Amino acid sequence: MLNCRDVAHEASDYLDQNLSWWRRLLFRLHLFVCAKCRKFVAHVHITRDFLRRRGPLRASDQEIEQVMQNVKPSAPDQS
């Protein structure tokens, strides 16, 4: 049987489906009897989905310009 500490440390692996079937079964059994861990895993789930949906941070105009300037010497003449 897993304890709450185990569940907290393996919550990402559970949600990302990286646990073995046996470990997953033990995990689910623990969740069945433990409301605190159910809440914790729900929070990890919300956090993961929230972070994924925020999307990437875009480069600033300055960063883009710097890359384009470095690239230009090797760029073909587009005129």
Next chain:
Amino acid sequence: MTDSIDSIDQERLRQQDHQAFEALVSQLHRPMVSVARAIVGDSLAEEVVQEAWVSAYRNLPKFEGRSSVKTWLFTIVSNEAKSRLRKEKRLVALEDFNPEGSGDYLGPDRFYRFGGHWKVPPPDWHLDSPDQLLEEKHLQKCIDHTVSILPPQQRAVFILRDIEQQALAEICNILEVTESYVRVLLHRARMKLMQVIDRYQETGEC
């Protein structure tokens, strides 16, 4: 919503079209800096990424599309960083091989020593869906700040997996680490960010 990588025309990229290339830079420059930082550290990362972009631009006509553009670029920056590391004969980012735990978030004070039950249980959240969290502008700033101060390898793994949706096996290749280590780093990064959300839910501040 702005264009995704998938919407950038690969044929235009192969022809080194500046507009298409700029769109690529806009979306992938910062993730590439994170990858470089995880391998060569802060001081060389920016330079390595600039070299990677030049190399990618030169090689665009040869891009065959056997992997996604993203994976191709992450591999280029990773190779560039590893090659720089060999030249510099330095071992950087070693701090991450003994990474901080999940912060104190899941530290020993959180659980009873015997039995491993919660001593400090998870708090209630009044914002309890991704949609509600996405509406909180101040929280977004707190998250951006926390991502920026994650240890380099944690940050790179978090960005590659949760933001850029790269497969675990790809991340292992890019960063030359094992899959179990990637999973540990990812969980630690998420825990640090979850700690920010916990605090925000409780106080409205970072």
